[in-house]
Amino acid sequence: MAEPTARAPGGSDAPVSGAAASRTPADDADLRESLAGLSRLASGQLDLRSLLTHVADFAMHAIPGADGVGLTLVEDGRADTIVSSAAFVRDVDAIQYRIGEGPCITAAAERRTVHSASLGKDPSWPRFGPQVGRLGVHSVLSLPLLTGDQALGAMNVYARGEDVFDAWAVELGELFAVPAAISVENAQALAQAKRLAVQLQSALTHRAVIDQALGILMSRSGCTPAEAFDKLRVMSQSQNLKASAVAQQLLDEAVARAQARHSTG
Secondary structure (H helix, E strand, O other): OOOOEEEOOOOOOOOOOOOOOOOOHHHHHHHHHHHHHHHHOOHHHOOHHHHHHHHHHHHHHHOOOOOEEEEEEEEOOEEEEEEEOOHHHHHHHHHHHHHOOOHHHHHHHHOOEEEEOOHHHOOOOOOHHHHHHHOOOOEEEEEEEEEOOEEEEEEEEEEOOOOOOOHHHHHHHHHHHHHHHHHHHHHHHHHHHHHHHHHHHHHHHHHHHHHHHHHHHHHHHOOOHHHHHHHHHHHHHHHOOOHHHHHHHHHHHHHHHHHHHHHHO
């Protein structure tokens, strides 16, 4: 029965199941190239999904033996694979989310690297392992994406064969996961800033429409601003619409009437 390996990020004392560590010049070159590519990612020019796709592709190139890489982000306590470099990765991750166990969940929740050389025989995940093994996926390396005290999610590296990821592959993965986490954090921050900007612009637009609608109500009835606002609120409740939607209707009607008068005048 394969023994799973759980290692603290950057640790070197814990044993690793699998082939003997075998570092080659090609591995070093792949890691340098991938890290250089990661450093050149311009988060301001890429949306979150596009940036994460690049990170997954670079990880595939950096970690020897990888057949597929997925990036999982944890938001509001819920894990979700945002991007994957191969279709089978999303299928594998979907299994662990559905049953609530697996290396990705462990890595993100416990903030530690998780490695298994034979998922189908691994006792750590008695329900997940056999199901994934039947899909022909046997080796995994799950690396938490850590920034300070926060785990943003995990980077999951899969291989179809058994005993694929040796000690050097695990170390490469941990080296790569550090700047990868920073890239993910920056991309998330930028995405959040863009969402807030859109929400603010929407709020300002709605406010302008409401102010114009209040002016229309005041001109029609000679009421005060407070009375006009009360009228708008009552209309909103009676029509079961947001105040901004009712205000837009009033504005559209006023514009239509003005255009009609202009065309017949």
